Amino acid sequence: MTNPKTRERELNPRTLTARVRARAADLGVSERTVWRHVAKAKAVGPERVDLPKRYEECRYCDEPLPKNATLRRQYCDDRCRVGAARRRRELASFRDASRYRSR
Numbered sequence: 530m531t532n533p534k535t536r537e538r539e540l541n542p543r544t545l546t547a548r549v550r551a552r553a554a555d556l557g558v559s560e561r562t563v564w565r566h567v568a569k570a571k572a573v574g575p576e577r578v579d580l581p582k583r584y585e586e587c588r589y590c591d592e593p594l595p596k597n598a599t600l601r602r603q604y605c606d607d608r609c610r611v612g613a614a615r616r617r618r619e620l621a622s623f624r625d626a627s628r629y630r631s632r
């Protein structure tokens with residue numbers, strides 16, 4: 530979907546380095562962390578290089594996460610993590626059930 534011009538710019542080593550630096554500063558992580566994501570994105574072959582994203586709020590209860598949370602952090606604690614997994618399961622079984630009914 531990404532047009533070739535954009536892709537060229539994204540993979541141009543000079544602009545990519547600048548973007549990695551800006552992103553690392555933005556997220557408050559080391560450049561290595563961002564480079565690792567870039568390498569992974571290239572290895573798994575997506576159309577564009579996706580740089581890591583930081584979650585600012587818990588994906589379950591929407592409470593803000595601590596500012597010093599690692600990039601990987603998505604939930605406040607285990608309770609929210611488990612709650613989110615349960616919600617995903619319930620949604621999945623609900624979808625299965627409604628697919629059944631509509632037949």
Ligand SMILES: [Zn+2]
Pocket residue numbers: 587588589590591592604605606609
């Ligand atoms: Zn939470």
